[in-house]
Amino acid sequence: EVVLTQSPDTLSLSPGERATLSCRASQSVTNNFLAWFQHKPGQPPRLLIYGASRRATGTPDRFSGSGSGTDFTLTISRLEPEDFAVYYCQSYGAFGQGTKVEVK
Amino acid sequence: EVQLVESGGDLVQPGGSLRLSCAASGFTFTTYWMSWVRQAPGKGLEWVAKVNEDGNEKYHAGSLEGRFAISRDNAKNSLSLQMRSLRPEDTAVYYCVTDHDATFHSWGQGTLVTVSS
Numbered sequence: 001e002v003v004l005t006q007s008p009d010t011l012s013l014s015p016g017e018r019a020t021l022s023c024r025a026s027q028s029v030t031n032n033f034l035a036w037f038q039h040k041p042g043q044p045p046r047l048l049i050y051g052a053s054r055r056a057t058g059t060p061d062r063f064s065g066s067g068s069g070t071d072f073t074l075t076i077s078r079l080e081p082e083d084f085a086v087y088y089c090q091s092y093g094a095f096g097q098g099t100k101v102e103v104k
Numbered sequence: 105e106v107q108l109v110e111s112g113g114d115l116v117q118p119g120g121s122l123r124l125s126c127a128a129s130g131f132t133f134t135t136y137w138m139s140w141v142r143q144a145p146g147k148g149l150e151w152v153a154k155v156n157e158d159g160n161e162k163y164h165a166g167s168l169e170g171r172f173a174i175s176r177d178n179a180k181n182s183l184s185l186q187m188r189s190l191r192p193e194d195t196a197v198y199y200c201v202t203d204h205d206a207t208f209h210s211w212g213q214g215t216l217v218t219v220s221s
Contacts, residue, residue, distance in 0.1 A: 033206035037149070044199055044211035045141075045149065051205060092206060093151040093165065 002027050004089050006096035012104040019076040021099045023089035028069045036065055036074045037088045039098075045088065049074060076101075106130045106210040108200045113215030120190050124215060126183040126200030131210075133181040134158075137203040140174060140185050141211075142196035150196075153185065154203050190219045 003026040013019055023034065032052040037045040047056040049065035052072055062077040076083055084103055089096040112124040124140070140152040153164040153174035162174050173186045183200055195218050201208040 031206070035207035037208075039149075044213055045208075046211075047207060047209050050207045050209075056209065088149055090149070090207060093154075093163075095149040095151070098148050 002029065002091055002094050004091060004094050004096035006087075006089055006099045008099060009097070010100045010102060012102050013079055014104045015079050015081055017079050019074075019079055019083070019101055021074040021076075021087055021089075021101075023067075023072045023074070023096050025070045025072070025091060029072075029091050032068055033091055034065075034067070034072045035090045036063075037090060038083075038085050039088060040085045048087075106202065108202070108210060108212035110198065110200050110212045110215035113198065113217045115218045115220065116190055117221050118191060118219055120219070121186070121188040122190060122217060124185040124187070124198055124200075124217070126212060128181045128183065128200075131202070134178045138174075138176060138183045139201050139203040139208060140183075141199045141201050141208060143199075143214075144193070144196040147196075152198070155183070187217070190217075192219050195219050 005024045007022045034052045036049040039045040048059045048063050053065045064075045066073050086098045086100045088098050107129045109127045116122050137156050139154040142150050142152050155162045155174045155176050159176045171189045175184045197214040197216050199214045200212040202210040
């Protein structure tokens with residue numbers, strides 16, 4: 001079973017800055033089946049990106065996903081106040097441990 | 105609009121059993137795989153189980169050691185999770201999710217299961 005490792009654990013940034021989150025898989029991800037979720041306290045997780053780079057319905061275009069094989073990236077081009085949250089990558093039955101994007 | 109409404113979460117003693125349900129609406133339930141995903145307090149997300157469109161294929165996380173069983177009733181647009189031999193580490197919010205494109209597109213609000221004496 002694939003193991004997903006996210007880095008960094010915490011990212012401290014200011015609104016308007018660019019955020020780059022990494023997800024590394026222990027083995028090559030079949031068909032680039034890698035997704036990204038945003039999770040805020042008291043809410044269910046929200047799918048942002050699937051298939052490594054496809055935006056889910058309603059995902060703003062400041063969010064983009066890239067990568068293939070074992071290395072994947074979620075980029076938020078300019079952080080909005082509502083983007084501060086925990087982000088998880090996922091492939092099949094595995095989730096990464098999460099990256100918290102917090103206000104600097 | 106996809107709606108998934110979980111119910112059945114409760115406080116239960118270690119060793120006890122509980123059945124969670126999820127009522128689905130707003131989409132063609134019979135054409136989607138469905139899964140349960142959970143999040144323990146202060147922890148990350150964990151996939152629990154999945155079931156195919158007609159209920160004949162089921163998969164459960166190995167860590168559950170056969171204690172949980174997923175099922176669905178397509179006549180009622182309903183998903184269930186039967187949990188037995190519950191442990192304190194099963195304490196979590198349990199989410200009902202649609203499972204397609206190898207990921208989880210739509211999520212319910214979740215139901216809280218607390219295992220404690």
